Amino acid sequence: MTASVSYTVTGQIGNIVIDSPPVNALSRAVRQGIIECLKVAEADDTEVVVLRCEGRTFIAGADITEFGKPPQAPALATVLEALESHPKPVVAVIHGTALGGGLELALCCDYRLAAATAKVGLPEVNLGLLPGAGGTQRLPRLTGLKMAIDMITSGRPLSAGDAQAAGIVDEVSDDDLQQAALDFAGELLSRGAGKRLTRDIPFQLNDDDTALLSGARDTIAKRLKGQTAPQRILDCLSAAGTVPFEDGLKVERQAFEACMADPQSSALRHQFFAERAAAKIQGMTPDTEAQAVKHVGIIGAGTMGGGIAMCFAQAGFQVTLVDQDQEGIDRGLGTIRKNYDISVQRGRLSSDQVTGYLANLEATADWQALKGADLIIEAVFENLELKQQVFQRLDEICDARTILASNTSYQSIDALAAVTNRPERVVGMHFFSPANVMRLLEVVRGGASDDTTLTTAMAVGKQIGKVCVLSGMCYGFIGNRMLRHYGREAALCVMEGASPAQVDQAMEQWGMAMGPMAVGDLAGLDIGYRAREQLSDEEKGPRINYLLVDRLVEAGRLGQKSGAGYYRYDPETRARQEDPVVADIIEATRAELGITARELTAEEIVDRLTLALANEGARILEEGIAQRASDIDVVYCHGYGFPRFRGGPMHAAEARGLSSVVDRITQFRQTLNPDNWALAPLLERLASNGGSLKDAS
Ligand code: 3H9
Numbered sequence: 001m002t003a004s005v006s007y008t009v010t011g012q013i014g015n016i017v018i019d020s021p022p023v024n025a026l027s028r029a030v031r032q033g034i035i036e037c038l039k040v041a042e043a044d045d046t047e048v049v050v051l052r053c054e055g056r057t058f059i060a061g062a063d064i065t066e067f068g069k070p071p072q073a074p075a076l077a078t079v080l081e082a083l084e085s086h087p088k089p090v091v092a093v094i095h096g097t098a099l100g101g102g103l104e105l106a107l108c109c110d111y112r113l114a115a116a117t118a119k120v121g122l123p124e125v126n127l128g129l130l131p132g133a134g135g136t137q138r139l140p141r142l143t144g145l146k147m148a149i150d151m152i153t154s155g156r157p158l159s160a161g162d163a164q165a166a167g168i169v170d171e172v173s174d175d176d177l178q179q180a181a182l183d184f185a186g187e188l189l190s191r192g193a194g195k196r197l198t199r200d201i202p203f204q205l206n207d208d209d210t211a212l213l214s215g216a217r218d219t220i221a222k223r224l225k226g227q228t229a230p231q232r233i234l235d236c237l238s239a240a241g242t243v244p245f246e247d248g249l250k251v252e253r254q255a256f257e258a259c260m261a262d263p264q265s266s267a268l269r270h271q272f273f274a275e276r277a278a279a280k281i282q283g284m285t286p287d288t289e290a291q292a293v294k295h296v297g298i299i300g301a302g303t304m305g306g307g308i309a310m311c312f313a314q315a316g317f318q319v320t321l322v323d324q325d326q327e328g329i330d331r332g333l334g335t336i337r338k339n340y341d342i343s344v345q346r347g348r349l350s351s352d353q354v355t356g357y358l359a360n361l362e363a364t365a366d367w368q369a370l371k372g373a374d375l376i377i378e379a380v381f382e383n384l385e386l387k388q389q390v391f392q393r394l395d396e397i398c399d400a401r402t403i404l405a406s407n408t409s410y411q412s413i414d415a416l417a418a419v420t421n422r423p424e425r426v427v428g429m430h431f432f433s434p435a436n437v438m439r440l441l442e443v444v445r446g447g448a449s450d451d452t453t454l455t456t457a458m459a460v461g462k463q464i465g466k467v468c469v470l471s472g473m474c475y476g477f478i479g480n481r482m483l484r485h486y487g488r489e490a491a492l493c494v495m496e497g498a499s500p501a502q503v504d505q506a507m508e509q510w511g512m513a514m515g516p517m518a519v520g521d522l523a524g525l526d527i528g529y530r531a532r533e534q535l536s537d538e539e540k541g542p543r544i545n546y547l548l549v550d551r552l553v554e555a556g557r558l559g560q561k562s563g564a565g566y567y568r569y570d571p572e573t574r575a576r577q578e579d580p581v582v583a584d585i586i587e588a589t590r591a592e593l594g595i596t597a598r599e600l601t602a603e604e605i606v607d608r609l610t611l612a613l614a615n616e617g618a619r620i621l622e623e624g625i626a627q628r629a630s631d632i633d634v635v636y637c638h639g640y641g642f643p644r645f646r647g648g649p650m651h652a653a654e655a656r657g658l659s660s661v662v663d664r665i666t667q668f669r670q671t672l673n674p675d676n677w678a679l680a681p682l683l684e685r686l687a688s689n690g691g692s693l694k695d696a697s
């Protein structure tokens with residue numbers, strides 16, 4: 001018995017209780033404690049053992065903080081052997097989330113009882129891993145192959161009810177779980193139920209299973225392009241149904257170790273901790289509490305405002321959506337309804353759910369309806385004067401405690417705060433389009449934003465399911481400021497000789513969800529064009545950076561919305577196709593600028609685009625705009641389709657080696673436009689002193 005695991009006896013029942021906050025992960029102390037308790041239970045005169053957890057959840061998995069460090073005995077496998085070879089039946093009692101090693105441990109128990117609210121899953125794939133404690137061998141024996149493929153390759157948990165239907169848990173209880181556990185154990189005793197090992201269930205692949213596996217291989221290769229763990233999972237599931245159990249365990253162990261050594265897993269584990277670290281605001285007064293937010297006002301029923309309203313309505317907030325007139329309101333509500341209709345058609349939401357969400361939403365042209373709101377988010381057209389007028393008006397209408405947030409992508413939060421009498425309660429909340437889908441929320445700290453305001457914005461963001469990252473004030477904040485450099489290099493690669501498709505393919509092959517040209521077409525090429533119309537030649541920068549886009553827009557090619565941009569789009573399927581007309585426009589633009597095309601390799605394209613991000617990211621970090629390098633990684637993976645299995649632009653740079661990064665940037669400075677490749681001083685310093693971006697916050 002250890003501080004984390006205790007043992008008590010209730011009549012003929014031995015109770016092992018794990019109490020290791022926050023999530024009862026299988027740390028060394030927990031593993032040791034379980035083994036010791038099992039020994040005691042073996043020697044006493046109890047007849048059945050119940051294993052449960054204190055706190056918010058059953059075991060949420062192996063202790064991820066131990067990964068990458070030398071293993072410490074006892075191994076998890078030893079704990080599982082002790083459970084299976086224990087002379088008395090063991091019941092796992094599950095509440096909260098039994099995940100990863102936690103579920104695998106439960107599968108080694110003889111019986112499983114779950115609270116109705118519990119969930120069970122094997123989410124290792126999200127960490128670039130696979131269940132390494134027998135999960136790939138035991139789960140299919142209980143559920144059959146199809147469910148095992150779905151659960152393990154998606155990492156998605158099942159509800160207790162679904163888990164019971166799938167054969168993973170024996171009983172689900174709505175009542176007091178501890179009492180239910182005693183009753184369940186009592187019932188086992190009364191019917192003299194004995195040991196019942198999952199490993200003993202016969203499981204052999206038939207022809208249908210073999211076909212299922214090969215189909216899954218193809219689908220996953222497309223859906224999870226470039227990722228290694230899902231294919232290894234299928235290898236293990238195949239072994240489960242073709243070789244004896246112990247040999248299957250060996251296949252799983254080897255595959256688990258291969259995953260653990262794979263850079264994809266360190267990148268994904270980095271993301272796991274990065275997402276959680278991002279929620280923490282450095283230098284915050286320790287007892288700062290978030291203000292209660294129930295009623296949220298949103299100004300502007302356009303695409304962004306509507307999407308933001310959906311996020312809040314779905315999370316149960318009372319939402320008041322304000323637009324200037326009935327026409328704007330009708331249009332906004334129409335779009336929201338259309339989005340929900342699509343979700344219902346696709347089976348993602350039920351019509352009852354949608355009715356409930358819409359009931360939380362009021363749309364009006366009457367600003368007085370905002371009185372009493374706790375938080376207001378402005379999402380009007382990107383124009384400083386207009387936004388300032390909105391802030392002034394809100395300042396007059398709203399209570400002094402109301403937090404005023406702007407969804408601006410570029411404008412100065414300080415310039416907005418300056419027109420109010422509550423600058424400390426003004427903050428940026430920058431959502432990404434489509435706001436009801438994209439998980440990133442940049443919370444932008446204005447010069448005067450106080451701790452409560454920032455904490456509230458971050459807490460509310462979490463409540464609506466966003467991953468929140470704090471950004472300091474600069475043009476474009478973290479994400480869009482870096483994007484300019486990425487977009488510039490993409491444009492230059494095309495001007496120098498690559499085709500748009502070549503650039504997109506290089507980036508997509510590398511793992512980006514969508515290449516930069518395809519993203520440009522999706523967003524609309526006219527947006528940048530119109531923005532440039534307001535700028536002087538000097539502000540626009542060198543023509544080579546944007547001339548091609550201008551020529552495309554002038555030819556009526558605005559992107560997907562006009563059916564053509566860098567590509568031509570099939571009106572039915574929206575599939576992109578290369579267009580010879582674009583090749584002609586590119587050639588003419590090159591000729592206009594006096595450029596002779598050259599060959600570019602995929603490697604050059606990927607290096608230029610990703611290192612342009614890392615270089616600007618390093619500046620952002622050094623200026624204190626981002627709190628930590630890992631925050632920048634979270635921004636890119638959740639807001640810009642950067643592959644999580646590469647960890648984010650800063651992690652990718654660190655994994656490559658900062659000296660190699662500096663050498664490559666230096667080479668670009670010497671061979672490309674040197675103005676674009678001034679080395680970030682932080683990168684230079686860290687590369688020369690062997691430092692790490694992790695410590696540079
Ligand atoms: C595995 O099991 C491998 C095996 O197959 C084979 C082994 C041989 N370890 O997310 P939260 C920390 S792989 C260590 O904010 P929530 C987390 O960092 C594992 N720490 O709470 C955070 O710390 P901090 C498979 C962990 O309520 C704190 O707990 N399992 C672990 O929103 C609270 O976390 C998984 O992948 C861990 N396993 O969500 C499950 N888990 O406060 C991963 C959490 O210092 N975990 N922490 O920032 C989760 O999905 C969520 O944490 C959970 C709770 C749903 C459990």
